[in-house]
C-alpha cells in the first residue's frame with residue numbers, strides 16, 4: 105500500500121518535471137514560476153528515490169488503540185480525507201517513537217522496529233512499554249536495542265548511513281532543539297555528533313522549510329573525504345539544497361588544498377592577523393619619500409610626498425574600503441596635477457592672471473585621467489587589489505611582512521613567507537575573506553564570480569537533465585511517453601543554463617556557494633574543535649543571526665590553532681549566550697577498544713571523561729611488534745589478514761603523516777585495490793590514511809601504525825593518537841617497531 109502510493113507520487117512528480125522542462129517562452133513571471141516548479145519536482149523525484157529503502161521502519165501502538173507507522177517521509181491517503189498512512193520521522197506526531205520509555209511511555213504501549221529488504225519485511229523487533237513488564241535493573245536505557253545493535257554491528261560501506269530508525273532520546277533532544285541561537289554539541293568519539301548534526305539539518309529544513317530553503321544551510325566538515333563520506337546521508341534523509349563545504353572551500357573562486365606545516369597554519373589562524381591584514385592594506389597605499397615625476401605630453405609634472413599624503417588622508421578619512429576609496433584618491437591627485445599643468449599652460453606671459461578658465465581646467469582633468477603615465481602612477485600609489493593579490497603579495501615579500509606584522513617574531517614572519525605560486529591552503533581562506541572585507545569588492549572579482557556562477561548553472565542544468573533522463577526510463581517501461589522523450593531530447597544543459605539566468609530557481613545553496621556575502625539560515629560545523637579564531641570569524645560573517653549547530657570534541661583537537669575551550673571560541677561573538685548539549689554514549693567503539701583509548705585520554709587530560717561504549721565485541725585490541733626495517737613487509741602481511749577478517753567491511757590503516765607514501769605503497773602491493781591518502785574513496789575495502797585524513801571517519805577494523813611516531817608528530821600528537829584509536833567499530837590492532845606509548849603498553853600480541 106505504502107509503496108503503491110510512493111510509486112504514484114513519484115510518477116506524478118516525474119511527469120510534472122518533464123512538462124515543466126519542456127515548456128519555453130512566456131513572460132518573465134511565467135518563466136520564473138516554471139523554474140520554481142522545475143526545482144520543486146526535481147527535488148521531489150530525488151526525494152522519492154532516496155526513501156525507497158526502508159520507507160517505513162516503525163510502528164507505534166497507543167493505549168487508546170490507535171496505531172501509527174513511522175517512516176522516512178510522510179504519506180497521506182488522499183482518497184480518505186488526507187488520513188496519514190505514514191508519519192514523517194521529523195513530525196511531532198512521530199516523536200514518541202524516539203522518546204517513549206517504560207517510565208515515560210507518551211501513551212505508547214508497544215514500539216515496533218520494522219526491517220525491510222527490497223520492499224519486503226524481513227524482521228520485526230517489538231518493545232512493550234509497560235512499566236509492570238519492564239525490568240528496571242536490566243534496562244540499558246536504549247530505545248529499540250535489538251535494531252540499534254544490528255545497525256551498530258553491521259559492516260561499514262564507506263558511506264555514512266542515516267540513523268532515523270534508532271535515534272536515541274538524548275540525540276533526539278539535540279536534533280529537535282530550537283533553531284535559534286548557537287548550540288554546541290560536545291561529545292567523545294563515536295557519540296553520534298556527526299549523525300545528530302545531519303539529522304538536525306533534515307529536521308530543521310522540515311520544520312522551518314520556508315526560511316531555510318531561501319537562506320540555505322551550510323554544513324562544514326574537515327576534508328573532502330569526510331564530505332564524501334557524509335554526502336549521502338542528507339539525500340537519504342529526503343533533503344537536498346544543503347551546501348557541504350570544507351573550511352578550504354569557503355571563499356568563492358578558491359579551492360584551498362595546499363599542504364603547509366601545522367605551525368604556519370597556526371600563525372595564520374591567530375586573531376592578530378586581523379591587524380596584520382589591515383596594516384598590509386594601509387601599506388599598499390604608498391607614500392614615497394621622494395617626489396614623483398610624470399611626463400604628460402611635453403610637460404613634466406611633479407607629485408611631491410606632501411600632496412600624496414594629503415590625498416591619502418582624505419581618501420582614508422572617507423571611511424570607504426580600500427578599493428572603493430580609490431576614486432577619491434584619484435580625484436585629489438588629478439586635481440593637484442591639473443592645477444600644476446594649468447599653471448604652466450595658462451601662465452600669462454605678461455604676468456597677469458592665469459589665462460585658463462574653470463572649463464579649461466576641467467578639460468585638463470579629463471585628459472589627465474586618460475594619460476597612461478598618470479594612470480600607472482595612481483595604480484602604483486593606490487592599487488586596486490583583489491583579496492588574492494593582497495594576501496599573496498604580503499606573503500611574497502619580507503619588506504611587506506615586516507611593515508604589516510611587527511607583532512610577529514622574525515621566525516614567525518619567515519614561516520609565513522612564501523612565493524605566490526602553489527595555490528592556497530585552508531588557513532589562507534579566512535585571510536582572503538578578511539582581505540575582501542578590508543578591500544571592498546572589485547569589479548574583476550565580481551566578473552570571476554559571475555562566470556563561476558554561470559558554470560554552476562550549467563552543472564545544475566545537467567543535473568536536472570540527468571534526473572529527467574533517469575525518470576524517463578522508469579516511465580518508458582510502463583507506457584510509451586513520447587512527450588517526455590521530446591522534452592529531454594530537445595533540451596541541452598547550455599539552453600537550460602541560459603533559461604536559469606533570468607529565472608530565480610537556482611537553489612539558495614547554489615547561489616550561496618558563489619556569494620561571499622551570503623547570510624545562511626543555519627550553519628552546522630563538524631569537527632569544530634579544529635577551527636582557528638580566524639576561521640570562526642569567517643563563519644560568523646556568514647551567519648549574522650548566529651543560528652548555528654557546532655559539534656566537536658575538545659579532546660580530539662589536533663590542529664595547533666584549534667581550541668580546547670568552547671567558551672573561549674564564542675565569547676567574542678555571543679558572550680555566554682550559547683547552549684551546550686553533551687553526548688556521553690559511544691555507539692561506534694566497542695568497550696574493549698574504548699578502555700585502551702580511555703587510558704590515553706587520562707594521560708591527555710585527567711579531567712576529561714571518556715564516552716561509555718554501548719557494546720562489547722569480545723575481540724581485544726592487539727599489537728604486533730617488528731624490526732624497524734621489516735615494518736612495511738609486516739604491515740602488508742597484517743593488512744592482508746585483517747582485510748580477510750572483516751570480509752565485506754572496511755579496513756582503515758592509520759599511519760604517521762611522514763610515512764604515508766612509503767607505507768601506502770607497502771599496503772597497495774599486498775592489496776592492489778587499496779586507496780591511499782586524501783583522495784581516497786572510502787568505498788575501497790582498504791584505505792591508508794593519516795590521522796588528519798581519518799578525522800570523523802570509521803572502519804570495521806583499524807590498524808594503527810607506529811603510534812609513538814604519530815604522537816610525536818605534533819604538539820597535539822596524543823590527541824591525534826586518541827582519534828586514531830577510536831575509529832574502529834569492531835577490531836583494533838597496532839603494528840610497531842618503536843616503543844609503545846604507556847597507554848598501549850600492555851596490548852596482547854596479535855593472535856596468529
Ligand SMILES: Nc1ncnc2c1ncn2[C@@H]1O[C@H](COP(=O)(O)OP(=O)(O)OP(=O)(O)O)[C@@H](O)[C@H]1O
Nearest residue numbers: 267270271272293294295296297298299691692800
Ligand atoms: N542512534 C544511533 N543509531 C544507530 N547508529 C548510531 C546512532 N548514533 C550513532 N550511531 C553510529 O555511531 C557511529 C558514530 O557516529 P558519528 O560518526 O556521528 O560520531 P561522532 O561523535 O561524530 O564521532 P567522532 O567524534 O569520532 O567523529 C556512526 O556509525 C553512527 O551511524
